[in-house]
Amino acid sequence: MxxxxxxxxxxxxxxxxxxxxxxxxxxxxxxxxxxxxxxxxxxxxxxxxxxxxxxxxxxxxxxxxxxxxxxxxxxxxxxxxxxLHPETDSPDFPRYLEWIHSAEGAAFLPSLLTLYLGLAGAMDGPVGHRTEQEREKAANHIEVHLSQNAYFAGSQFTAADCLMGFQIVTAKAQGALANRPATSAWLDKVTARDAxxxxxxxxx
Ligand SMILES: N[C@@H](CCC(=O)N[C@@H](CS)C(=O)NCC(=O)O)C(=O)O
CATH class of the missing domain: 3.40.30.10 (Glutaredoxin)
Structure with missing residues (x-):
């Protein structure tokens, strides 16, 4: 091995x-x-x-x-x-790349900060409020995208879904999926996969 x-x-x-x-x-x-x-x-x-x-x-x-x-x-x-990844000349390739990187970038950072600020009891201060705004913005962007696409890279399941999965599970635990039906439906769909x-x- x-x-x-x-x-x-x-x-x-x-x-x-x-x-x-x-x-x-x-x-x-x-x-x-x-x-x-x-x-x-x-x-x-x-x-x-x-x-x-x-x-x-x-x-x-x-x-x-x-x-x-x-x-x-x-x-x-x-x-x-x-x-599990589109060819470079596929129309899905740019979106795929964007979400692969968003999983450690724009989509994930506000959730991570929420965790750390929460542990420090600082979510009620100005940094916490700003973090909350960024988390909402990221969650809204994901919700709109998933209401228009079956998966993160388009119509096919790809590695972008595996990478974004942890972010969405974290967001759900932080209560960010309430009233986000497309994101919730995506989560139900991918968590039903055998893998x-x-x-x-x-x-x-
Ligand atoms: N940007 C890195 C982050 C890696 C990272 O921070 N991993 C965390 C797990 S969620 C870790 O190992 N934390 C334990 C530690 O820092 O001691 C990646 O995408 O792999």
């Missing part, structure tokens, strides 16, 4: 578990557990990569960090038929 994923519990690494299962590529998952108090990754992850964060992919002795880079790497190597259920069984 040459493909290894370093997976941290309760983390965005589950997007890559899901993607690997959708691809059907043989792989090994190495489980790492967050410190119960600090919620940080265990120090042994730093032996794999200096940032010590998850996901980390190891393939033939090469280590790759960053969810988007890992996804693009896996698709380039293991999806020659473009089952998504298999990802949950792996242990998120």
């Amino acid at each position: 040459t493909l290894k994923l370093h997976h941290l519990n309760a983390s965005r690494s589950q997007r890559i578990v899901w993607l690997l299962l959708e691809l059907g590529v043989p792989h090994e998952i190495i489980h790492h557990k967050r410190n119960e108090t600090t919620r940080l990754a265990p120090p042994d992850l730093m032996k794999i990569h200096p940032l010590g964060k998850s996901p980390l992919l190891e393939h033939d002795g090469v280590v790759i960090a960053e969810t988007g880079a890992i996804a693009q790497y896996l698709l380039a190597k293991f999806d020659p038929a473009h089952r 998504y259920k298999a990802m949950l069984a792996v242990g998120v």
Whole structure:
């Protein structure tokens, strides 16, 4: 087995578990557990990569960090038929790229800040209010997009859905899906997929 994923519990690494299962590529998952108090990754992850964060992919002795880079790497190597990523000359390609990157960018940042500011009890201050505005803006953008498209990249399920999944589950937990029927319907649809259920069984 040459493909290894370093997976941290309760983390965005589950997007890559899901993607690997959708691809059907043989792989090994190495489980790492967050410190119960600090919620940080265990120090042994730093032996794999200096940032010590998850996901980390190891393939033939090469280590790759960053969810988007890992996804693009896996698709380039293991999806020659473009089952889960559009060809570069497809009309879906620009949207696909946008959402692949939004999953760690504009769509995700306000949710992450909400989590941190919430832990610091600072959601009621000016930074919290600004964060809330950005979170609403991102959620509205997603809702409009999914009311016009079956999936993030267009009419087909792609890796962009796997990457955005964690964001939408987080947004739901933060109460942001109330009155967002298109996003809720998309979530119901993709979480019914066999690979998504298999990802949950792996242990998120
Ligand atoms: N931009 C990175 C972020 C990686 C990251 O921050 N991972 C979190 C898990 S959600 C982590 O490992 N946190 C534990 C820690 O920082 O100790 C990516 O997309 O992979």
